[in-house]
Amino acid sequence: MSDDxxxxxxxxxxxxxxxxxxxxxxxxxxxLERTGGRVDLGPGTLYGxxxxxxxxxxxxxxxAPAGEEGDGRRRFYRLTEPGRQAARSExxxxxxxxATARAKSLKPSGEA
Amino acid sequence: MAPTLYRLALLLLxxxxxxxxxxxxxxxxxxxLREAGGGRRRIAVLARLGTDLGVSVPREWGDVLVQGAKNxxxxxxxxxxxxxxxxxxxxxxxxxxxxxxxxxxxxxxxVAVGLADAYLLKSLPYPDADRLAVLWPTENWSNEMMDLARxxxxxxxxxxxxxxxxxxxxxxxxxxxxxxxxxxxxxxxVMGVHPALGRGFVASDGAPGAPPVAILSHxxxxxxxxxxxxxxxxxxxxxxxxxxxxxxxxxxxxxxLPVEGTGVAAxxxxxxxxxxxxxxxxxxMTAVARLKSDASPGxxxxxxxxxxxxxxxxxxxxxxxxRVRDASAVPIGRWSTQGERAPxxxxxxxxxxxxxxxxxNVTNLVVARxxxxxxxxxxxxxxxxxxxxxxxxxxxxxxxxxLLGAVVGFGLAGGAVRVLETRFAxxxxxxxxxxxxxxxxxxxxxxxxxxxxxxxxxxxQAARRDPAAAMAAGRGALTRRRVTRLQEGLSAAQLALxxxxxxxxGLLGRSLEHLGDVDxxxxxxxxxxxRTTAPPDAYxxxxxxxxxxxxxxAALLAVPGVDVAGFSSRLPLSGGESEITVDPEGTVLPPGxxxxxxxxxxxxxxxxDALGTHLVEGHVPTADEDRDGEPALVVVNRAxxxxxxxxxxxxxxRVYRDSDHKGVTLTVAGVVDDVxxxxxxxxxxxGLYIPERVDPHRTMCAVVRAKGDPxxxxxxxxxxxxxxxxxxxxxxxxxxASILAGGLRPARTLAILAALAGVVTLLLGTLGTxxxxxxxxxxxxxxxxxxxxxxxxxxxxxxxxxxxATRIVVAGLAxxxxxxxxxxxxxxxxxxxxxxxxPASVAAALGLLAGVGYLAAYLPARRAARVDPVEVMRxx
Numbered sequence: 001m002s003d004d005x006x007x008x009x010x011x012x013x014x015x016x017x018x019x020x021x022x023x024x025x026x027x028x029x030x031x032l033e034r035t036g037g038r039v040d041l042g043p044g045t046l047y048g049x050x051x052x053x054x055x056x057x058x059x060x061x062x063x064a065p066a067g068e069e070g071d072g073r074r075r076f077y078r079l080t081e082p083g084r085q086a087a088r089s090e091x092x093x094x095x096x097x098x099a100t101a102r103a104k105s106l107k108p109s110g111e112a
Numbered sequence: 113m114a115p116t117l118y119r120l121a122l123l124l125l126x127x128x129x130x131x132x133x134x135x136x137x138x139x140x141x142x143x144x145l146r147e148a149g150g151g152r153r154r155i156a157v158l159a160r161l162g163t164d165l166g167v168s169v170p171r172e173w174g175d176v177l178v179q180g181a182k183n184x185x186x187x188x189x190x191x192x193x194x195x196x197x198x199x200x201x202x203x204x205x206x207x208x209x210x211x212x213x214x215x216x217x218x219x220x221x222x223v224a225v226g227l228a229d230a231y232l233l234k235s236l237p238y239p240d241a242d243r244l245a246v247l248w249p250t251e252n253w254s255n256e257m258m259d260l261a262r263x264x265x266x267x268x269x270x271x272x273x274x275x276x277x278x279x280x281x282x283x284x285x286x287x288x289x290x291x292x293x294x295x296x297x298x299x300x301x302v303m304g305v306h307p308a309l310g311r312g313f314v315a316s317d318g319a320p321g322a323p324p325v326a327i328l329s330h331x332x333x334x335x336x337x338x339x340x341x342x343x344x345x346x347x348x349x350x351x352x353x354x355x356x357x358x359x360x361x362x363x364x365x366x367x368x369l370p371v372e373g374t375g376v377a378a379x380x381x382x383x384x385x386x387x388x389x390x391x392x393x394x395x396x397m398t399a400v401a402r403l404k405s406d407a408s409p410g411x412x413x414x415x416x417x418x419x420x421x422x423x424x425x426x427x428x429x430x431x432x433x434x435r436v437r438d439a440s441a442v443p444i445g446r447w448s449t450q451g452e453r454a455p456x457x458x459x460x461x462x463x464x465x466x467x468x469x470x471x472x473n474v475t476n477l478v479v480a481r482x483x484x485x486x487x488x489x490x491x492x493x494x495x496x497x498x499x500x501x502x503x504x505x506x507x508x509x510x511x512x513x514x515l516l517g518a519v520v521g522f523g524l525a526g527g528a529v530r531v532l533e534t535r536f537a538x539x540x541x542x543x544x545x546x547x548x549x550x551x552x553x554x555x556x557x558x559x560x561x562x563x564x565x566x567x568x569x570x571x572x573q574a575a576r577r578d579p580a581a582a583m584a585a586g587r588g589a590l591t592r593r594r595v596t597r598l599q600e601g602l603s604a605a606q607l608a609l610x611x612x613x614x615x616x617x618g619l620l621g622r623s624l625e626h627l628g629d630v631d632x633x634x635x636x637x638x639x640x641x642x643r644t645t646a647p648p649d650a651y652x653x654x655x656x657x658x659x660x661x662x663x664x665x666a667a668l669l670a671v672p673g674v675d676v677a678g679f680s681s682r683l684p685l686s687g688g689e690s691e692i693t694v695d696p697e698g699t700v701l702p703p704g705x706x707x708x709x710x711x712x713x714x715x716x717x718x719x720x721d722a723l724g725t726h727l728v729e730g731h732v733p734t735a736d737e738d739r740d741g742e743p744a745l746v747v748v749n750r751a752x753x754x755x756x757x758x759x760x761x762x763x764x765x766r767v768y769r770d771s772d773h774k775g776v777t778l779t780v781a782g783v784v785d786d787v788x789x790x791x792x793x794x795x796x797x798x799g800l801y802i803p804e805r806v807d808p809h810r811t812m813c814a815v816v817r818a819k820g821d822p823x824x825x826x827x828x829x830x831x832x833x834x835x836x837x838x839x840x841x842x843x844x845x846x847x848x849a850s851i852l853a854g855g856l857r858p859a860r861t862l863a864i865l866a867a868l869a870g871v872v873t874l875l876l877g878t879l880g881t882x883x884x885x886x887x888x889x890x891x892x893x894x895x896x897x898x899x900x901x902x903x904x905x906x907x908x909x910x911x912x913x914x915x916x917a918t919r920i921v922v923a924g925l926a927x928x929x930x931x932x933x934x935x936x937x938x939x940x941x942x943x944x945x946x947x948x949x950x951p952a953s954v955a956a957a958l959g960l961l962a963g964v965g966y967l968a969a970y971l972p973a974r975r976a977a978r979v980d981p982v983e984v985m986r987x988x
Contacts, residue, residue, distance in 0.1 A: 024136055024140055025140060025143060028140070040160070042160060042161060042163070042164020042165075042167075042168070043136075043137040043140040043141050043144075043161065043164060044125075044137060044164045044165050044167065044168025044169070044172075045164055045167065045168055046140070047129075047133040047136055047137055047140075048129070048168050048171060048172055048175075050133070051129060051132065051133060051175075052175070075136060
């Protein structure tokens, strides 16, 4: 696995953290909502991805933000600067791929 | 429940990941389960959680491996793997022993779990078979009950009934009596299976006066009609005395498994006429129900338990307290295998005992080996290997062995299944036993369990070692006293475990022996059986049929060499039981009690002699007594004599076939020993052997006992029958011995399997004990040799070892006794005809293993004492 490639599940998690820190359950909920229920990260998949993101230094575990401490056991994650950089370069990579596909008039499946 | 299970499943994850995220995972899973609520959604969430773990566990372990390889660090798990393989290559004997032991354990367990799966868990080949249930009482429903249940039970979508009857089929071959199922017209709708050809029954087929129709089984269609599709719509000669022909309306598919037995030849509709007497009083059906989609089998079971007392109010004579108490709805899969449940459970437990003994052996061997590798492990410790690393290395070693064991075990299981299929097909369920990918998964899962069970203790042991002590002690990290104590403890533990395992196997083996050991009550000898039918055209009435059998018997007896011959309406163990209600003389029934029931056999003189039954009391009616005008003399079995006239002689007592005493009065002339008529399980039922002339049967089975070669006899018997009537068929020629063997085969097979499992346990137990004890002595060989070299008396050296062995054996025997008591209690539920503590089994097991223990100590000690001193000094 090369360092500049971000697997889809991990990229999705990075994106949910762009607006601010979240805990695991909220990450899963946002992914579920944004994909219309298509992508449901199981606990093992979710935390496996979180572990790898943390190891790369792209996210960091933090204490509960103010106003969210309700449940002391919840663990929150925030995007780090390298994480934001990685997300940006992934967006650049995908944009370029998308542009190529459009240039060849390839339409997504489901559209005529 | 489910969250706890999930937490347990998390143990499969790599420890590092689990420590960091395990709690979060469990929390998340619990939250999702809470959200889902109950029922189907909860099951869906559980399935998704399971799949998620199934993906995550390998991925996280892969991650650990990749990280380990990246970080170098003298290698993570990869290095452990290399270390394990190197170590095993250096001691191939140890590796081979462990792999074989685990392989045996895993192989035996895989087959047993597969059998249990096929018998107890696999659903039957009907659409949504899990929504089908057999209703209480499991037999004897009347049409009225069927209608009451349909309106009274709300959890069912449909209730169908079927009973059995016999008809003569006279098409495409010799006339033959066949088993025909009388079914309510909705049977196939409820089962969810429809004819492959033609149509199923419609409600009007069961109306009074409807033209008689029949649906053929695929087998009869192929055998008698050459698979001709044109048979649909044809009127065929299928019926009883004076009964009309039937018009074929359909043919069932080949893969339909009839709930009423695989031998069924055709289905005819049950006539429902609410104005007829039989509507209320003819109890002849078994009921099967299909559940509504929102009802569970448990719900239906509760509903029918609540409904039963209402039935009792409607018909207190039939719905007695006992019947109401037994009210239940049994899932069809469980119902159809109820006879096999007990033996399969015993076999399953036996296999798990084998696996446990194998694991215990391996644990002891690995621990003993770890102790023996003191020096090597000390060096590892000195080079900086921490406790956890050492424990992990030992764990990896066991895991490698367990995986190899799984391969061997899977191979053994495959071989065993092939042997079962070719040699013991009768032991397998009707729907067969096939190895599929789930078996591979099972073997691997068992090996993981085995690795965990066998590797845990050695790994913990390795983790406990103290590196500082290892450095200080140089050659031996453990003090000598500790090593000796540990070794002796291990040997004693091994002996105790093996003894308990062997004793448990003795109990299980004797249970299976009891399950399979049935006295058939007849002497098979060289008796030959066959079936024949009095041709309806030549012998139209019952008096004619009676004459046919009288003549046929005389013709058979005239064949040179024939000693005894007789006919019966049915042979032992040939299935398709019918029950009649009887009123034995002197029986006073409290109001509301049902009349006693008994099975009936219609016999000619000579039958009971030809069968070789044992006469207990009285006499068997002779041909002279069996004439019209004479009183009808009946022979009853021991069960009937005991049940109907306890503490009295049965001879001379009268029996009425119905409570209204309308039929012929039967007088008991003799009592014979119980003949196994139905199968190997269950209590013996009362039975009557009634003279055939009372109610002549068109198709009968002959039993002939003769001198000389049976093969040359058969053609002469055939021509004897044909001399009476050229049109009389002779079919199903078989020896009585093969009929008995066929009927008793499943139980015998299981007994053979259990004996094999017992031998394997015995082998594992003795080998393990020998290995562990002798390994302990072998460690001291150098010491013994040195002392012998220094002039110590050899006899006393050996004696010293033997008293050490006594200590081990005594401790082991004490432990074994306690363990055997505990395992016996645990097994109590699956034992038959033997108590949880069987002194003979336990004593034999303890005695045997004590002997093995002594031998294992004596042989190496003697060898050591005889070693040349120079050899020893040089090695030093």
